[in-house]
Amino acid sequence: MSFEFIVTEVKGNVGLVRFNRPKALNALSPGLMSEAMDALETFDQDDGVGAMVVTGDQRAFAAGADIKEMANATVVEMGKSTFISSWDRLKRIRKPIIAAVSGFAFGGGCEFAMACDMIVASESAQFGQPEINLGIIPGAGGTQRLTRAIGKALAMEVILNDRRLTAEEAYRFGLVNQVVPKELYLEEALKLAQQIANRAPVAIQTAKEAINAVFDMDLDAGVAYERRLFYSLFATEDQKEGMDAFVNKRKANWKGK
Numbered sequence: 001m002s003f004e005f006i007v008t009e010v011k012g013n014v015g016l017v018r019f020n021r022p023k024a025l026n027a028l029s030p031g032l033m034s035e036a037m038d039a040l041e042t043f044d045q046d047d048g049v050g051a052m053v054v055t056g057d058q059r060a061f062a063a064g065a066d067i068k069e070m071a072n073a074t075v076v077e078m079g080k081s082t083f084i085s086s087w088d089r090l091k092r093i094r095k096p097i098i099a100a101v102s103g104f105a106f107g108g109g110c111e112f113a114m115a116c117d118m119i120v121a122s123e124s125a126q127f128g129q130p131e132i133n134l135g136i137i138p139g140a141g142g143t144q145r146l147t148r149a150i151g152k153a154l155a156m157e158v159i160l161n162d163r164r165l166t167a168e169e170a171y172r173f174g175l176v177n178q179v180v181p182k183e184l185y186l187e188e189a190l191k192l193a194q195q196i197a198n199r200a201p202v203a204i205q206t207a208k209e210a211i212n213a214v215f216d217m218d219l220d221a222g223v224a225y226e227r228r229l230f231y232s233l234f235a236t237e238d239q240k241e242g243m244d245a246f247v248n249k250r251k252a253n254w255k256g257k
């Protein structure tokens, strides 16, 4: 895969996507977003990849959507842009995605990280939704995902008054999974992704689907949905293998089938 705005790599069985517009603090232009989605979809189809890590650089994960590219857009152009459909593509990735965040994760950058399944933050990471300064509001799920993650009171402050969260605060309020020294954040994210990638692939993807259903369903419907997914795993070879390995005191050999 060769790209203009991102760099990709496979490490073990983890697919790595690195935003690569450092001069613009990795602003998420339509071009970058569509390349990132192409890469994630390719990894999603690749049996040699079990999980993905998305990252930026030390200074910025991403400072938001590209303001310069958006500044003169009309409402019709915004609606037609591939930029919007790229965000829908992100929701359809089945394998787990970990955001490795250092520096600025603002606006669409924060929303991208929150749309991933877990966040490993460098101690230098800052999370914010500064759209209010531009006369707009978050448009890629920020009002919804941030509020669910950190609660209404603080989300109001972040979105209405450009309150920025340090990595430590983001951890304390449940937005991120771990905070690690800045020279280790990518390594730790890759380590976590590798551990997950070594587990039973179909069960991992099914668990991601079940957890994300929490945002679309009430408790009864969610529990019923979980149960159907649970039963469906008894049709997989991995369920037979996992239980046989337990009974016979050996290590399971996952097939992803």
Ligand code: DAK
Residues within 6 Å of the ligand: 023, 024, 025, 027, 063, 064, 065, 066, 067, 068, 083, 084, 087, 104, 106, 107, 108, 109, 111, 130, 131, 133, 134, 138, 139, 140
């Ligand atoms: N877009 C374009 N360029 C950006 C940028 C951005 N978001 N952020 C920074 N840059 C550029 C700067 O213009 C500057 O470029 P030059 O002037 O050197 O050419 C370069 O990156 C370095 O930035 P600074 O000189 O400003 O660096 P500082 O360290 O002084 O400040 C900063 C860093 C992050 C505090 C500052 O750059 C900043 O405030 N940036 C803007 C942050 C922001 O407002 N983000 C929200 C953007 S709106 C949607 C999906 C997504 C979205 C909406 C809808 N749908 C699916 C519907 C998302 C919207 C947004 O994210």
